[in-house]
Amino acid sequence: MSFALTLDFVLRQDDFVLEMHEQVADRAVALYGRSGAGKTMVLDTVAGLRRPHRGRIQAGDHVLFDSKAHVDLPARHRRVGYVPQDVTLFPHMDVRRNVMYGAGRSTSNMLAHVLDLLDLEPFLDRRVGQLSGGERQRVAIARALMAAPDLLLLDEPLSALDVELRARVLPYLVRVRDDLRVPMLYVSHHADEVRAIADWVIHLERGRVTAAGPAEKVLAAAAGTGGLDSPG
Amino acid sequence: MLRRILPWRLGGWLGLVLLLTALPASAGARQSARVVVSAASSLTDVLTQLVDLYEATEAAVRVELNLAGSNTLARQIIAGAPVDLFLSANVDEMRRLEAVGRVRANSWDALLSNQLVVVTPDDQPAPPRQLDDLRAAAVRRIAIGDPAAVPAGIYARQYLEALGIWDDLAGKLVPTRSVRAALAAVETGNVDAAFVYRTDAATAPRAVVAFEIPLAEAPAIVYPIALIEGSQNGTAAAAFLRFLRSASAKTVFEWAGFIVLASRGSAIVP
Amino acid sequence: MTTDVWQVAWFTVTVAGVATIVMLPPGIGLAWLFARHRFLGRTALETLVALPLVIPPVATGLILLNLFGRRGSLGRLLAAAGVEVIFTWKAVVLAMAVMGLPLLVRAGRVAFEQVDRRYEQMAATLGAGPLRVFMTVSLPLAGRGLMAGTLLAFSRALGEFGATVMVAGSIPGSTRTIAAGIYSYTEVGNDAAAAGLLLVSICIAFGALWVSNRLAQS
Numbered sequence: 001m002s003f004a005l006t007l008d009f010v011l012r013q014d015d016f017v018l019e020m021h022e023q024v025a026d027r028a029v030a031l032y033g034r035s036g037a038g039k040t041m042v043l044d045t046v047a048g049l050r051r052p053h054r055g056r057i058q059a060g061d062h063v064l065f066d067s068k069a070h071v072d073l074p075a076r077h078r079r080v081g082y083v084p085q086d087v088t089l090f091p092h093m094d095v096r097r098n099v100m101y102g103a104g105r106s107t108s109n110m111l112a113h114v115l116d117l118l119d120l121e122p123f124l125d126r127r128v129g130q131l132s133g134g135e136r137q138r139v140a141i142a143r144a145l146m147a148a149p150d151l152l153l154l155d156e157p158l159s160a161l162d163v164e165l166r167a168r169v170l171p172y173l174v175r176v177r178d179d180l181r182v183p184m185l186y187v188s189h190h191a192d193e194v195r196a197i198a199d200w201v202i203h204l205e206r207g208r209v210t211a212a213g214p215a216e217k218v219l220a221a222a223a224g225t226g227g228l229d230s231p232g
Numbered sequence: 233m234l235r236r237i238l239p240w241r242l243g244g245w246l247g248l249v250l251l252l253t254a255l256p257a258s259a260g261a262r263q264s265a266r267v268v269v270s271a272a273s274s275l276t277d278v279l280t281q282l283v284d285l286y287e288a289t290e291a292a293v294r295v296e297l298n299l300a301g302s303n304t305l306a307r308q309i310i311a312g313a314p315v316d317l318f319l320s321a322n323v324d325e326m327r328r329l330e331a332v333g334r335v336r337a338n339s340w341d342a343l344l345s346n347q348l349v350v351v352t353p354d355d356q357p358a359p360p361r362q363l364d365d366l367r368a369a370a371v372r373r374i375a376i377g378d379p380a381a382v383p384a385g386i387y388a389r390q391y392l393e394a395l396g397i398w399d400d401l402a403g404k405l406v407p408t409r410s411v412r413a414a415l416a417a418v419e420t421g422n423v424d425a426a427f428v429y430r431t432d433a434a435t436a437p438r439a440v441v442a443f444e445i446p447l448a449e450a451p452a453i454v455y456p457i458a459l460i461e462g463s464q465n466g467t468a469a470a471a472f473l474r475f476l477r478s479a480s481a482k483t484v485f486e487w488a489g490f491i492v493l494a495s496r497g498s499a500i501v502p
Numbered sequence: 503m504t505t506d507v508w509q510v511a512w513f514t515v516t517v518a519g520v521a522t523i524v525m526l527p528p529g530i531g532l533a534w535l536f537a538r539h540r541f542l543g544r545t546a547l548e549t550l551v552a553l554p555l556v557i558p559p560v561a562t563g564l565i566l567l568n569l570f571g572r573r574g575s576l577g578r579l580l581a582a583a584g585v586e587v588i589f590t591w592k593a594v595v596l597a598m599a600v601m602g603l604p605l606l607v608r609a610g611r612v613a614f615e616q617v618d619r620r621y622e623q624m625a626a627t628l629g630a631g632p633l634r635v636f637m638t639v640s641l642p643l644a645g646r647g648l649m650a651g652t653l654l655a656f657s658r659a660l661g662e663f664g665a666t667v668m669v670a671g672s673i674p675g676s677t678r679t680i681a682a683g684i685y686s687y688t689e690v691g692n693d694a695a696a697a698g699l700l701l702v703s704i705c706i707a708f709g710a711l712w713v714s715n716r717l718a719q720s
Contacts, residue, residue, distance in 0.1 A: 102628030
């Protein structure tokens with residue numbers, strides 16, 4: 001069963017213009033590009049935290065924004081799970097309350113599954129401040145998943161982790177993709193991560209899409225034109 | 233170089249300051265004499281009129297009025313306030329000043345008397361007509377000059393205690409800083425009644441006299457007046473005092489509702 | 503005489519407590535509003551709220567007296583409903599609340615501004631409506647600063663005099679607060695009672711401020 005993600009909008013912030021006209025059928029999509037390219041802005045816009053000037057954003061059958069039809073769903077109704085770059089776990093709540101924050105009723109089955117998927121069972125009663133970087137990342141993913149989103153947004157989930165941790169957490173992301181089959185929009189500037197997670201890659205440079213297509217093709221082209229594998 | 237300039241600049245500033253402080257004194261000597269009169273607040277309107285009258289006829293004098301509750305004024309004088317003349321609403325305050333030597337023994341004179349009345353806001357449908365009516369539940373709050381200190385309040389308290397209804401009314405009483413404040417409370421409608429002087433009631437458009445406290449039953453109200461010891465303007469103060477005893481002043485006092493007492497020896501002094 | 507002192511002290515602390523509770527909903531609401539929203543007339547509203555901090559307390563008292571007196575615009579409505587304000591304990595609460603509110607709003611606004619909006623945004627993406635975001639994220643995270651502001655406002659209420667004495671008088675046993683009591687006792691010459699109240703006043707205020715400062719530091 002295919003999934004359609006429509007990212008067709010224009011957004012202006014000061015001198016920066018972000019413009020996309022993409023229609024994607026794959027479930028695991030990556031936004032690839034240097035920092036400053038506007039990748040986080042795209043995620044904020046899809047999540048409903050920023051409003052584009054015009055355009056249309058649709059995830060599956062769910063229209064999130066349509067300037068012509070005057071549709072602009074507030075963030076809380078978009079059913080979009082967001083794992084931000086700075087993690088942003090609620091510091092005054094323990095892991096359990098963080099994870100359960102967006103969960104509706106009758107989710108106990110799902111909880112067990114998600115905790116198992118991300119190996120979080122032993123951490124449930126810990127305070128957020130007591131967790132390592134990798135653990136926090138997993139809690140953030142679990143929290144987003146427990147809200148039963150139609151689309152999962154991940155903003156450089158592994159960039160704050162060292163090489164070893166990155167290698168440890170990446171499999172969890174793959175698990176989430178394969179096991180729960182939640183469509184993903186994954187932001188990263190690391191080619192190997194993108195290769196591992198995404199089927200479709202959108203290359204973003206200074207607010208514009210310079211390439212979009214199957215992962216290998218786009219990554220090869222990017223490597224050829226000067227490589228984004230370099231950090232930052 | 234700094235060492236040479238600094239003393240000159242300092243001297244210059246000092247000289248300027250001295251000059252400025254010296255100026256008012258010299259100006260005063262050339263211009264009018266100044267008389268500071270501390271008087272009970274119930275005398276506000278009538279004394280303002282009299283001062284205007286006096287200054288109009290005596291160009292070389294400026295009379296400054298300091299108006300408050302007599303207890304407050306007495307404390308100020310005891311604390312050394314530069315007052316020339318004190319016109320109190322009761323004799324007790326005057327005796328206090330005598331005791332500490334701020335007034336020469338027995339030098340005070342009985343100037344005025346007054347009458348207590350009960351006033352109510354002008355929009356009351358069924359105002360009290362006699363003292364007993366104040367007991368009614370409809371009368372929730374009665375303003376009174378602080379009965380621990382303000383003469384009007386002390387007089388009222390003496391009266392109510394003598395009649396044995398002080399305890400009944402005590403719970404309704406709102407003590408105020410001066411009798412004028414009690415009057416203001418009635419004028420704004422925030423209390424149902426107040427004990428004030430008949431002379432105060434006359435000045436208040438939104439308060440009406442509900443009934444008077446008969447002179448025969450009420451405690452003797454005496455407004456004594458005296459020169460304050462150590463006053464710098466004794467001559468000018470004495471002149472103003474003579475004016476207050478004059479026939480024209482008497483007319484103004486009586487027109488305002490005060491009773492002018494004969495100079496000491498009157499039977500009212502307790 | 504000592505029972506008077508304790509009665510006045512107890513009354514003052516109780517009324518100040520009531521006033522603080524009364525202050526909390528509008529205080530937190532306004533603090534939140536000023537911290538998070540821009541709207542037409544915002545500066546005017548901010549200035550209005552801060553006014554009691556700047557104009558003489560007796561002036562504030564006079565304004566309240568004119569509004570809530572039996573002939574005032576609000577007092578008339580209340581009197582019709584059988585509610586008397588002037589010269590009752592309610593007037594004390596009113597004066598204390600009005601004088602303390604600007605302090606609470608000021609401290610609360612700073613507290614809310616220090617809450618990273620990202621937390622609120624995340625809560626929204628997780629499906630929480632504005633009220634839930636406020637109650638479960640913004641308020642707890644601003645908690646310390648709000649607590650410090652509340653204590654500050656409470657301390658201010660304890661010491662409030664100018665406005666209080668205008669609208670409530672200093673009726674012994676009924677509306678006499680510590681501050682009004684000190685004033686009245688000195689007026690009458692009862693220096694011993696005044697000194698007793700003074701001591702109590704300093705102790706309470708010191709304690710409240712100390713806790714407030716500790717909370718604000720951490």
